[in-house]
Amino acid sequence: MSVVLALVALVLFPGGLFVIFGSLAFEYADRKLVARFQNRVGPRWFQPLADLVKLLVKEEIVPVGVNRGLFNGLPLAALAASLTAALYVPMAGIAPAWGFRGDLVVTVYLLMMMTLCIGLAGANTQDRFSLIGSTRALTQLFSYEAPFLLALLGPSIAAGTWRISEVNGYAREHIWMIVTQPLGFLVALIGLMGKLELPPFDAPEAETEIVSGALTEYSGRGLAFFHLGRDVELLVGLTLISAFYLGGLGNPLHFILKTLVLLFVTAGLQSLFARLRIDQTVGLWWRAGAVLALVQLLLLIVLKILGVRL
Amino acid sequence: MSVETDFLRIQGSVAPWVSGSRTAENRLDMDTSAERLVPAVTALRSLSWGYLSAITGFDSGTAAPSDGHIELLYHFCNGPAVATFRVKVPREDPSVPSIGPLVPSAVMYERELAETMGVKVAGLPKKRQFLSDDWPENVYPLRKDFTMESAAATREVGPAVGSEEAPGTFIIPIGPQHPALKEPGHFELAVDGEIVTHADIRLGYVHRGIEKGAEDRSWVHNIYLMERICGICSHIHATAYVLGVESLSGVAVPPRAQTVRTIFCEMERIHSHLLWLGVAAHQAGFDTLFMYSWRDRETIMDLLEELSGNRVNYSVNLLGGVKYDIDGKAADSVRRGLDFLERRTTHYLKIVTTDESFLRRTRGVGAITFDQANLLGTIGPTARASGVSRDLRVEAPYMAYRDFPVRPVLDSRCDLEARFVVRINELFESYRLIREMLDHMPAGELAVPAPRKVPEGEVISRVEAPRGELFYYIRSTGGVKPDRVKVRTPSLCNWAAVLSVAVGHKLADIPMIMVGIDPCFSCNDRSITLRRRGSAESWSWEDLRAYGISYYAGGGA
Incomplete structure (x- = not known):
């Protein structure tokens, strides 16, 4: 029986299909919001699904000079990593499908796989735009990853556990951590935008300079997997941040409301700024992001030692 | 002096x-x-x-x-x-x-x-x-002595466009087809990491044989041909041409016609500058500004359509006058449109001068110093943003600019931000000019007859297009067709400046620097026969026309 339940959790709910369709819905909401902010009409509700199906049935062109195994395997690895990460977070506001002590660290690593795969995929081809794009993607990875991790560490230190479901439980019973740790929240949310290469952190795929960046050579299935993987990562990231900072997720209504509020904020940020150059991105993260996250963390540790209850 | x-x-x-x-x-x-x-x-x-x-x-x-x-x-x-x-x-x-x-x-x-x-x-x-x-x-x-037959042969070319890559350099090819380019052009940027060490250019992808074509068309036909050199500044090309031809044949155009022409010139400048604002913002990854400025640009496009029936090739000019009048009702809707645009433009000026993230991409970037701008012969808003006062509307007023003087818009900061500020301030100047011209529109005829044949001679006609000085050289041998029409468009003057300042900048700044001069490839290229690769087949004008008719007769299939 437990095998059946595990399979259901993996394939149907809360992992697998639910995450895929949920993330497509979030992509739609994101695109629609940005479009409305920019005074455009925006896509119809099924557009992300239509895009996915279109890409899946398109011919996949494998360029000359690539390692075929890597070329085909990387998109799968990226998607698989994001889907796996979805199992460890309180998706849809119910308890995570799977969890163990220290699963926060594993989830953060799984979320990093995406960028790593994109970087490798770009470096695998001989295309100049891809090469520059993958250099930028990896450079960006090194700049936001540490602050993002530190920002997620804050709530877990407050809760005294590295298990996501326990942090979630702690968050539900205490004052929202966005109030007690505003700096960490800011860094986490903007770090997620950096991870997903959303504007203004879209230098790795700046179309006016390097076409599509690392994914320039991808068409068809590979591109579909990368896009889907990124959507899943958006969903997982939003779930994680709202579970940690917005008072935890206890039921589906919490989940929908809190993640949509976050999505609204990120969509607003996406349409507010001009693209940062890669040197500006790195500068921003190390000069502001990392410092803010560290300050937050130090404050937290000091308060913890002093025995102040948060 | x-x-x-x-x-x-x-x-x-x-x-x-x-x-x-x-x-x-x-x-x-x-x-x-x-x-x-x-x-x-x-x-x-x-x-x-x-x-x-x-x-x-x-x-x-x-x-x-x-x-x-x-x-x-x-x-x-x-x-x-x-x-x-x-x-x-x-x-x-x-x-x-x-x-x-x-x-x-x-x-x-x-x-x-x-x-x-x-x-x-x-x-x-x-x-x-x-x-x-x-x-x-x-x-x-x-x-x-050029014949179509002589152009039918082809030259053997290698598979790759552009120059050989020297060992140790990494060249980023931009174009001919690239998302940053709305028209085909080819740039080769040698980079060291993110820093550009060398920039080169190849033009000519939209060379259409217009200068040659002009020699084979009557003086009147050519108005329409010239108007099609550029899809943005179409009216100014036709205007430069008719001004030249009218001066050759000694036709005095009535003041009302001159004023109507000038109003269209300024409206075209508004539409071109707003278009540029959007494109430049898009290059900086600031799509929100892009969408808003293009939405507002629709106002002026609708006005142009209301006045002339067309959004792009307004076909306003005749030899000896204009086709369309701007009467009271149309003038009122133009005024209303301008009021709206003025409010919006004030907002955009505030954005480009105060938005922190945008300023990080424009302030101090792509500076063309006063001396460089002078030496490299830059013109138009690009020159004016470097403090070089080159504006023919001010220096050599023509048409209604004689009666409605233009205040020059200058900025001495030389960088990309200055290019934004100059163009946006020029929008305000255009709004003011159009309002004044509408308020003091001279009465009278819209056109006078012009002779079919143009007396022998040559003339230089220079006007200020949205992108800078547009230069026409027209030579007549006294016939019904011109002997030579030479067009030098503003974009061509500014490439030298762009290529020289690009070196040393970051790759991410290059699209903005390039677009900073508001390049227009269609204008650049112009002049040749239509050929299909491999088949070495050349089509005459009649063939093309017949082909077009049969193509559309078959439902365009």
């Missing part, structure tokens, strides 16, 4: 290298020869007078290959004044030295001469710029 004393000064200093000179109103013509060209230009440059505006070549011969001369005209301009060196070279073996070392912006013009006129310019890079790579060797379309 007046134009006359300037001309006297020039005549004095170039005298040893000039065999004869004539002056007319704002024109100084000096005959020189290929050998004496370089010292003559050096002498002129030593006076720090003006900039090289264009090099025109025309073939004075007939279809017989051995007779006649090719005459080269080097036009230097300063405000309203044009000083021209005329060099005659035999058609059998036309060759001149390059003046590129003296005037960097000359290289593009000389390249055009070499490819379309077959003038051998000593010391010029061999790389093609205007004609397609497989265009046959030794076939020069602007020669009078």
Whole structure:
């Protein structure tokens, strides 16, 4: 029986299909919001699904000079990593499908796989735009990853556990951590935008300079997997941040409301700024992001030692 | 200093290298020869007078290959004044030295001469710029002995466009097809990491044979042909052309017609600058500004449509006047539109001067210093953003600008931000001008008859297009068709400046720097026959027309 339940959790709910369709819905909401902010009409509700199906049935062109195994395997690895990460977070506001002590660290690593795969995929081809794009993607990875991790560490230190479901439980019973740790929240949310290469952190795929960046050579299935993987990562990231900072997720209504509020904020940020150059991105993260996250963390540790209850 | 004393000064200093000179109103013509060209230009440059505006070549011969001369005209301009060196070279073996070392912006013009006129310019890079790579060797379309048959052959070309990559360099090719380019052009950027170490350009992907085509059409037909040189500044091309032809045939255009033309010119400037604002914002990844500015641009497009029935090629001009009037009702809707646009433009000015993330991409980036702008012959808003006051509406007013003076918009900060500020402030100036012209519209006729044949002679017609000075040289031999129409568009002048400032910048800044001059490839390229690769088949105008009719008769299938 437990095998059946595990399979259901993996394939149907809360992992697998639910995450895929949920993330497509979030992509739609994101695109629609940005479009409305920019005074455009925006896509119809099924557009992300239509895009996915279109890409899946398109011919996949494998360029000359690539390692075929890597070329085909990387998109799968990226998607698989994001889907796996979805199992460890309180998706849809119910308890995570799977969890163990220290699963926060594993989830953060799984979320990093995406960028790593994109970087490798770009470096695998001989295309100049891809090469520059993958250099930028990896450079960006090194700049936001540490602050993002530190920002997620804050709530877990407050809760005294590295298990996501326990942090979630702690968050539900205490004052929202966005109030007690505003700096960490800011860094986490903007770090997620950096991870997903959303504007203004879209230098790795700046179309006016390097076409599509690392994914320039991808068409068809590979591109579909990368896009889907990124959507899943958006969903997982939003779930994680709202579970940690917005008072935890206890039921589906919490989940929908809190993640949509976050999505609204990120969509607003996406349409507010001009693209940062890669040197500006790195500068921003190390000069502001990392410092803010560290300050937050130090404050937290000091308060913890002093025995102040948060 | 007046134009006359300037001309006297020039005549004095170039005298040893000039065999004869004539002056007319704002024109100084000096005959020189290929050998004496370089010292003559050096002498002129030593006076720090003006900039090289264009090099025109025309073939004075007939279809017989051995007779006649090719005459080269080097036009230097300063405000309203044009000083021209005329060099005659035999058609059998036309060759001149390059003046590129003296005037960097000359290289593009000389390249055009070499490819379309077959003038051998000593010391010029061999790389093609205007004609397609497989265009046959030794076939020069602007020669009078050119035939369509001679263009049917093809030249063998290698598979790759562009130059060989030297070991140790990493070249990013941008174009001919690239998301940053809305029109085809090819740039090669050598980069070291993210820093650009060398920039090169290849033009000519939309070379359409318009200059050659003009020689085969009547004076009236050509208005419509010229209007199609550019899809953005269409009216200004037709205006430059009709102004030239009207001055050749001595037609006095009624003041109301001049004012209507000028209003359209300014409306076109508004639509072009708003378009540019959006494109430039998009290059910086600021799509929200892009969407909003293009939404607001629709206002002016709708007004243009309301006035003329068309959004792009308004077809306002006639030889001797205009087709459309702007009456009270239309004037009111223009005023309403301008009020809306003025509010929006105030907002955009605030954004480009205060938005922190946007300023990080524009402030201090892509600076063209005053001296560079002067030396490299930049024109239009690009020059004005570097403090170089080059605006023909101010310096040499034409049409209704004589009665409605333009206040020059200058900025001395030289960077990309200045280019934004100058263009946006020019929008305010255009709104003011249009309102004044609508309020004080002269009464009278819209057009007077113009003769079918144009008397023998040549004329230079210069107007201020949205992107800068637009230069037309028109030559008539007294017939129903022009002998030569030379168009030098503003974008061509500004490439030299862009390529020289691009080096040392980050790759991410390059699209913005390029777009900072508001390049227009259609304008750049112009002039050839339509051919299909591989089939070496050339189509005559009649064939094309018949093909078009049959194509659409079949439902476009």
